[in-house]
Amino acid sequence: MLRISELAKKAKVSVPTIKHYLNEGLLPKPVKTGKTMAYYDESYIDRIKLIKKLQREKFLPLDVIRRMIDSEGPLDDELELGKAIYKSDKLLTHRTPVPESRVEQVTGFALDKIRVLEKEGVVFPQNTDAGKTYDDADIKTIEIMKLREELGVPFDHSVMLIRVYRDAMNRAVHEDLKLFSTSLLGDISTRQTVKLMTEADESLEKFILLYRQRLMRNEGVRAIQNLNRISVVLAELNFLPVACGELPSGEIDSKEREVVVAFLEGDYAGVLDVVNDFTKAEMPPDIQAAGIIAMLLTGDVDRAIEDVKNFIPEPASRPILNAAAALAYMYSVGNATGFSAPIYLVKRAMAYMARIEAGADRPNLENLFARYICGACYVMLPAFFDTLERGTALLENVSTELREGAAGDMEGPAWLRRTVEYELVPAMEARVNRFLAEALISMGEPGKALDAVDRIIEITEPDSEPAKWARIKKMELL
Numbered sequence: 001m002l003r004i005s006e007l008a009k010k011a012k013v014s015v016p017t018i019k020h021y022l023n024e025g026l027l028p029k030p031v032k033t034g035k036t037m038a039y040y041d042e043s044y045i046d047r048i049k050l051i052k053k054l055q056r057e058k059f060l061p062l063d064v065i066r067r068m069i070d071s072e073g074p075l076d077d078e079l080e081l082g083k084a085i086y087k088s089d090k091l092l093t094h095r096t097p098v099p100e101s102r103v104e105q106v107t108g109f110a111l112d113k114i115r116v117l118e119k120e121g122v123v124f125p126q127n128t129d130a131g132k133t134y135d136d137a138d139i140k141t142i143e144i145m146k147l148r149e150e151l152g153v154p155f156d157h158s159v160m161l162i163r164v165y166r167d168a169m170n171r172a173v174h175e176d177l178k179l180f181s182t183s184l185l186g187d188i189s190t191r192q193t194v195k196l197m198t199e200a201d202e203s204l205e206k207f208i209l210l211y212r213q214r215l216m217r218n219e220g221v222r223a224i225q226n227l228n229r230i231s232v233v234l235a236e237l238n239f240l241p242v243a244c245g246e247l248p249s250g251e252i253d254s255k256e257r258e259v260v261v262a263f264l265e266g267d268y269a270g271v272l273d274v275v276n277d278f279t280k281a282e283m284p285p286d287i288q289a290a291g292i293i294a295m296l297l298t299g300d301v302d303r304a305i306e307d308v309k310n311f312i313p314e315p316a317s318r319p320i321l322n323a324a325a326a327l328a329y330m331y332s333v334g335n336a337t338g339f340s341a342p343i344y345l346v347k348r349a350m351a352y353m354a355r356i357e358a359g360a361d362r363p364n365l366e367n368l369f370a371r372y373i374c375g376a377c378y379v380m381l382p383a384f385f386d387t388l389e390r391g392t393a394l395l396e397n398v399s400t401e402l403r404e405g406a407a408g409d410m411e412g413p414a415w416l417r418r419t420v421e422y423e424l425v426p427a428m429e430a431r432v433n434r435f436l437a438e439a440l441i442s443m444g445e446p447g448k449a450l451d452a453v454d455r456i457i458e459i460t461e462p463d464s465e466p467a468k469w470a471r472i473k474k475m476e477l478l
Helices: 004-011 015-023 043-058 062-070 075-086 100-107 111-119 136-150 155-183 190-237 255-265 268-276 285-297 301-311 319-333 340-358 365-380 388-403 414-442 446-459 465-477
Strands: 126-128 131-134
Touching: 004 015, 004 043, 015 043, 043 062, 100 111, 100 131, 100 136, 111 136, 111 155, 131 136, 136 155, 190 319, 190 365, 190 414, 255 268, 255 285, 255 414, 268 285, 285 301, 285 319, 301 319, 319 340, 319 365, 340 365, 365 388, 365 414, 388 414, 388 446, 414 446, 414 465, 446 465
Parallel strands: none
Antiparallel strands: 126 131
């Protein structure tokens, strides 16, 4: 029989290590001869050496080792099963765990960033008697993050991306183990279990890599197709001209009113004629916006972008200016080549749309028009911009406000107020609900989409293009 100090010497470990093994249940309780005196037989030496060997060579944690050496089955079989469960051969190599005091030096990665990775649950340092240590899997993870940063990927972006895959993988692994345990585990032999958890797992890992690549490719193709369609969808924004039976036939009392009348009649060249009469210094914001939108509707996208760069280089306080600038960049997507240029242009447009979205102005026709433009552009963007829900919410609000008459309180002559109330607002509301219906269908809400379609049928003439579209769409939804 050996005292603990003698056992430590023969097993070539420290006394605290033996006490730790005892506390973890890896060693049986010794024979106690007093309150502070205990004795151990020779079998403890072999057991301690086996534990150290499994730790050192197989990189197995103590709780896995405990189940393994206490098993009544053959040790070799249990060892293989333990390795399969812990994935020790795949994740780790013969590298000594790195203490926290040296991990920054070993990896070349800042300790504060390593602690962020720990907080995010992607590295799992162990608390040992010697302090916190990082195993080989942790070191490899840290090295991967360092490589991404060296490639130019910002650390914050990597952390946000990690969260996406971490949460998805946690759910997948949970369901994987649940399915494995309920359908296979316990019904097959240990050797067959090991085979499924090693060889079969390799095929699954290959599938996951291949499937991710295919999904990324498919998403990329869809995104490009959506970008290519933007110019076509933008054409559907325009709800002009409207029936203009009350418009004045003689000379109009101001250039601003001339622009309004020309727009209502769909005379965009006439709008530009009026705009060109202004000097740049005296041009009001409304006229600037009208000129840019008229340029877009006549196909002069380059000139419109030039005016935006000269007169609205940053998001403005007026919603109409932001709407015009956003439209100019969205229209220019159709003329852009390559992959990066369209993305840049969309992001420029989104900067102006964000200002519209955040605007707290009271509802009026200008504000409603700007939010309509913003919402419609949001819902036509590819999915990876993640603007569908925001666009749908904007369009729902605009539709409700138009229905409740929020745009009717405006100044001007009687003919203009009546034209806006009875012609312009219904035409705009029909377009709003068209984009809203398509967005709700994309979001899997056909019931709400049907309400939007019914509203179009209710407020438009039966033979009009919007009404015909709505009736066809309603048949598809029912």
